[in-house]
Amino acid sequence: MATLKASSLLLNSSINFSSSNSKQRGIVRATINIPKRVISNISLPTKGLIVDEKFSPKNANTITKINEKSSGPDPLVMAKLYAILEAVADRVEMHRNIGDQRTNWNTLLLTSINAITLAAATMAGIASISGGGAPEAAMKVSSTAMYVAATGMLSIVNKIQPSQLAEEQRNAVRLFKQLQNQIQIILSIGNPTAVDVKEMMEKVLALDEAYPLPLLGAMLEKFPADVEPAVWWPQNRRKQPKGINQGYNGWNGKLEKEMREIINVIKRKDKEEYLRLGGKALKLNKFLAISGPVLTGLAAIGSAFVGSPSHGDWAVVLGVAGGALASVVNALEHGGQVGMVFEMYRCNAGFFNLMEESIESNLREEELERRENGEVFEMKVGLQLGRSLSQLRDLAEASCVKGEDIEEFASKLF
Template sequence: MATILISTTHSSFSCCSTRKFAATINVPKIQATKIQKPTPPNRSLVAKLDYQNNYTSATTTTNVKEDPYYTCSIKSSAPNSMEIVKLHLIMEIVSDRLEMHKNIGIQRDNWNHLLMTSVNMITLSAATLVGIVANGSSGAPLVAMKVSSTILYIAATGFLLVMNKIQPSQLAEEQRNAARLFKQLHGELRTRLYLGNPSENDVNEAMEKVLALDKAYPLPLLGSMLEKFPQTVEPAVWWPLMKQRYRRTEEGSKGNNGWDSRLENGMKEIMKVLKKDMGEYFRLSRIVLNLNKILAVSGPVLTGLAAFGSACLGSVNAPWPVMLGVIGGALATVVNTLEHGGQVGMVFELYRAALGFFKLMEESIEHNVIEQDPDKRENGELFEIKVALQLGRSVSELRQFAAVVSSSDDENASEEFASKLF
């Protein structure tokens, strides 16, 4: 017990007095106890609580998020989790392919511009040297300029042989097409994942499409490069062999899955008219291919003749060495600019890709029409919209076009082509 003395002073006008008070305060005794260090909770318990919190928040907001602890421990409730993981893996590969083809396409387009400019400058420089030698140079300057022009023409011939073999403009167009198709495949996989419940068939189909694109548009130049001057024109094929991949959109659905006799007959007529479009593009492809062959041979021949003419300067008393050296170089420059500046190889690849587009549409329509079970086809309404948009038409225009074609005896009687895009 403790006693505290408190002194107070009271003052007034008359007197002053001092009073003392004693106060007693009872202070409880504090007993020291041993403090124990808290032990950390079990990691499995933390993981379980963390999972419960995540699961509760996910189900109350989006009902989509899955916890890794849950998917690893309870596989029976997520039977398609492995297929989802596989599709995500394929999407990553597709994204990587897309970037590769974009970068390589830019690089090969730069090849076309840089090589064309360099070869033209080399050829014109050699022709200029030949003209200077013909104006009366003699002695050491004559020999130096003659040898220089000959070396430049030989170098231009070698560059042209390489350029005409690989066709950089056509290579760049191949990579642009591949990048577009890989982007399209990436969108298809993303849509498939959004719809949910993917199957093993979806995974196999995605892998087949990736491999088909790799085969149709190879990246390396040596060994697997596409033939730039084929004997016959063939459409580009970037899709795998079509199998029966379509499945019923709704279990227990009744009806014809959007198909009827009008739609089937209309698609058959459109498939016939597509052959007219393909025939026109076959004709254009052959014209461009033959023109490219002529230009590819003419360029090196002209620079080779010019090199021979420059080598004969001063040793032959005739005007033809100068004519070959100057006129050959000028013509070679024109031919090289027309072939690579005009990107004739790129135009041929455009026509080849258009042929592949029509061939894919024809196979897709045929694949759906010959299938007897409507539930194994693509949905008729969606398929009609897709075909109409791919041909650059509305659904009503597509139906009118099919009616006009079916009313005529010959699908070639109409001057209009099936596609309005190409």
């Protein structure tokens, strides 16, 4: 009806307003009596409404309280996430400070050992032309003592590899800051749950294991038998809750095929290349780490026999040339930071290994609702590889056509 006149409705209504007390302000109770013949002509929208015949004001108050509690995040979960966030921020500072300390170790020890070695070589040369007597003996003893000290220091430094330790701490700082950002995003835009708390705890502990702070007993093996990619993430990846992605999830046959081709390129090109380069850096580092102490040890023996008639000139050559070569080897190993280069290659291989596992875990999940949104996931893969979406699809198409003969690497970042 377009217009209803007041006289035709015959509303017999009585409205009672009561205020129970001064504390319950804004609560109004009203009773309206409307004839049934009027109600029968009014159609109300019922879509999305749940009608309960036993509904009463008491039930309404109870439902309101339940909704208020369920609408906000769990305070206990929030407190736990903030505790983890605080611990992660502390880890960032700890690894940054220790990384700076170990960088200083590398610089100071390199300079000190080379200075000691060159001084010992100089004393051995002077002892050979001093003409005997007390000056020659003093020079020989000093040169030998300095070579022995340099040999001991080189053995320790080559064992712990300060440049590699510093690179480990830099990687840990970057990864802990990445985890810190993830927690902040969950706190800002998400409704965190106990599952999020467990996942963040596992990531923190996995990073602690991958990049330990102490040296004794927990230091990573600096000269492993085989080069393995670095692993800093939990091995048991959690599944997304079922039904979190209702309807279209962005996945289709074309995207699945594209992701499989991207995995093939990562395995055949990027990951394999960095493991190969890591193996070469490891072999070079082993050779230099052994050569330095051996040369200073031989130089110490040669300097001890300088001036001896029975040993001729070879002692002088060994005492002087051995020290000079040891300085060159030490400068190449620690000045060139070969250990740091090996750790960088190992970490890059780990990055591609993580990408491979992430893509495979989504493809293995048969229930699309448990997968990460396909469009978002494709964009993330493109950003991690330094490619636009069109470049990513072109790479997948080229891999499909050329197969193992493809020359292009997946990543354009490094």
